[in-house]
Amino acid sequence: MTALQQRIGPHPDGAHLPAHHEQCLGCGVDNPHGHHLSVHREGDLVVATHVFDDRHVGAPGIAHGGAVATVLDDLYGFLLYLVGEPAVTRQLVVEYLAPVLIGTTYRLEARVDRREGRKLFVNAKVTALDGRTAATSTAVFVTVDAEHFTQARPSSAI
Numbered sequence: 001m002t003a004l005q006q007r008i009g010p011h012p013d014g015a016h017l018p019a020h021h022e023q024c025l026g027c028g029v030d031n032p033h034g035h036h037l038s039v040h041r042e043g044d045l046v047v048a049t050h051v052f053d054d055r056h057v058g059a060p061g062i063a064h065g066g067a068v069a070t071v072l073d074d075l076y077g078f079l080l081y082l083v084g085e086p087a088v089t090r091q092l093v094v095e096y097l098a099p100v101l102i103g104t105t106y107r108l109e110a111r112v113d114r115r116e117g118r119k120l121f122v123n124a125k126v127t128a129l130d131g132r133t134a135a136t137s138t139a140v141f142v143t144v145d146a147e148h149f150t151q152a153r154p155s156s157a158i
C-alpha cells in the first residue's frame, strides 16, 4: 500500500482526518502562513471549527474573501478521505453572505452532493456559532491518480 493510499483511509465516523501534508496552506501544521485547519468526520460531513486571525484580514476586522475561499477549498480536499480517492478542484464558487469576522469561531462543513464519473459535486457552508450562515459554496472536484501530484516535484511525498 502506498503512503497516499494509507493516508486516504478508510477513516471511521468521528475520526480526526490527516492533513494533506505538513506544508499544506490549508491544513499543514508546519506552514507558518497556513490556516492549520483541523478536520474530523461527522457521518457524511467533513467538519472543522475555525478562527481566522490577523494574517487573514481583508477589510479591517474581516477575513479576506480569498482566505475564506482557501479554507473552503482545503476543507473540500478532506472529502477525498470519505470518497477514498484523491481529487482536485476544477471549479470553486463562494457566496459571501455576511462578513466573516477575525477572531470569531466558525463551524465549517462540507459534503459530497453527487458523483458523475470522475466529477464530485460538493457543497459547503460557514456558520457562526449563533447559527447564522456567513458563506456557502459549491465546487466541482475531479478525481486524479497519484501521478497528478508528482507533476511539480517528482519526489513528492504525497
Ligand SMILES: CCCCCCCCCCCC(=O)SCCNC(=O)CCNC(=O)[C@H](O)C(C)(C)COP(=O)(O)OP(=O)(O)OC[C@H]1O[C@@H](n2cnc3c(N)ncnc32)[C@H](O)[C@@H]1OP(=O)(O)O
Pocket (backbone or CB within 6 Å): 004, 007, 008, 019, 020, 021, 073, 074, 075, 076, 077, 080, 086, 087, 088, 089, 090, 091, 117, 118, 119, 140, 142, 144, 158
Ligand atoms: C492525501 C492527500 C493527497 C491529496 C491532496 C489533495 C490536496 C487538496 C487541496 C485542496 C484542493 C486544492 O487546492 S486542489 C489544487 C487546485 N486545483 C488544481 O490544481 C487542478 C488543476 N486542474 C487540473 O489539473 C485538471 O484540469 C483536472 C485534473 C482537474 C481535470 O483535468 P482532466 O483530467 O484532463 O479532466 P477533464 O477531461 O478536463 O475534465 C474531467 C471531467 O470534468 C468535467 N468538468 C470540467 N470542468 C467542469 C466544471 N466546471 N463543471 C462541471 N464539470 C466539469 C469535464 O467535462 C470532464 O467530464 P467528463 O467528460 O469526464 O464527463
